[in-house]
Amino acid sequence: MSTLGWAVAVRDRDHVRHLLQEYGVYAALVALFAISVGLDSSFLSVANVRIQLFQVSPTLLVALGMALVIGTEGIDLSVGAVIALSAAVVPLYLGWGLPVALLVAVLLGAVSGSVGGAMVAFTRTQPIVATLSLMIGVRGLAEIVNGDSAKPVTDAGLLALGSDSVAGVPLMAWITAACAVLTGLLVRRTTFGRRLVAIGDNRAASRLAGLPVRRILLTVYILSGVLAAVAGVMIVGHGAEADPANQGLNMELDAITAVVVGGTPLSGGRVRVLGTVAGALFMQLITAVLTQHNVPTSYTQMVEAAIICLAVYASQERGSR
Template sequence: MKAIKAAFQHTLVWPVLTLVLLIALDVAHRANFLAISMFEGHFFGAPIDILNRAAPLVIVSLGMTLVIATRGIDISVGAVVAIAGAAAAMLLADSPGNVTTAVLAALAVGLVAGAWNGLLVAFVGMQPIIATLILMVAGRGVAQLLTGGQIIPIGAPGYLVIGGGYLARIPCAVWVAAAVTVATALLMSRTALGLFIRAIGVNPVATRLVGLRSSLIVFAVYVFSGLMAAIAGVLMSSNVRSADGNNAGLLLELDAILAVTLGGTSLAGGRFSLAGTVIGALIIQTLTYTTYSIGVPPEATLVVKAIVVLLVCVIQSESARSLLVKHVKRLFSSAQAKPVSEAAK
């Protein structure tokens, strides 16, 4: 009994159960939901499609996880996605064969954007939501200036392979997301950086008093978040074969925050789970797929998503679970007492 109770208190239990329930709902609606077939030399099916479309969200959410772990927030990632895609598209428009330069330019944009946020938060002392809100608004304008307010088509074959191609029959975007996830996990587990980030989230004043350069670490975390957004921008612009300064990455920051929250990372800082974040991103994408597949109107998709996220977050809350268990025990006790009282009569 204690083992079962401890298992249900694990951070990943509820996200995994949520994902399993969503998959079960899809299977109930369409029996061949989990079927994977070969089409034009690569794997094809709903699971592959979900993984492919979730890849940019996974990458952005990894950066968001570390930011939130330091008691911060980055709501500019959607704008950075748009700027990175626009920068790559502008370079490819002049020189379609110079794919490496275009990708490096996009990544440089992410680093600069992250450094700007980190400078305002870590060294100027601005509140994270205000600092990143500035780039969220200005960045979207920068992206539209780069594209001239138009959708810039991308036709460079080498660039299109990154987000739309396949490697070993699996979408390249999935490989990129997996590589970024593994690299981030190794960085957090094999170095002291993960411990430092947790310490800053728990008590930033204490970490500063013991000599830890917390400002530099917070700065680095925002730079990392900007880099992750830029990688996602390359994948998304490659996948849709164009750069759209107005719509690229729109509301992506909200999905990333939801994915991080669903994965069990504390918004109060100090506790984070990269595995939980990946599962949370898969939940978001699977939920989107599910709502469309079962016939939910597009205008109601966001409402359904909000309800599911609310339920999962409530279930993850220890106080909410304790209250629910208390009411269940009360109902069970009253149900047992009723037959006894009837028998006494």
């Protein structure tokens, strides 16, 4: 092969790789949806679509906060524990009214996020270490607050939040969609978003350039905690009980998976909000399709692990380029 032919082949290969990295998750989502409908026409039923939206909404909400954190080259392993803590405190304050219970849950999410963010921003603790210790401590606190057994929830307003629909679409999905739009605007249309991406791309250079690195890092982790707390409230409303021993388990892994599959590199410097939405929907469809066809959970986990490995590989390629 001539030098010119070799150069053209390399250019074409790089172009195809770029297209797969940029749009692969959307193509995979469309293909999986088509396969799901082809295998089972009832997949398009209103009842099934509602179920999928109910299940994916909390995960996507947490993934939006995780995308912001990963965009700064960080990680937040505490989000599942924050879900458990918000779930534990909501029943305790429902006697004061639903707004008070929601406010307390969100404030606790913000406090948890601020602790992890302060460790990362001010003490320069590795994010995985800071949030891992927070995950363990907050989960233990949630179980202490809640007690040994699940607490039933009967508040009509909270149950409506977890089960009602508007125009046929679950209220949870509307709230999550609004958060996704706001997150996208935050990343793409504000100075904060541009600084967040710059910090993830090169923190040292951002600090030398005079960017408020510590403040932005702190804010990002607070936002992640707040979104996780809202997800916890949704889970309680949908399940009609508070069970912090089980609620939020592995949610941090689901959120990271959605973010990585959606194209946000673990190396930071970029946040793909729409990709995160597609990633969460894709993983939800994978689980739903395999479950509906009676595929054992162990095989489902193996499929998801393979997808994660491929997504991480593509993310590394994207980050290095």
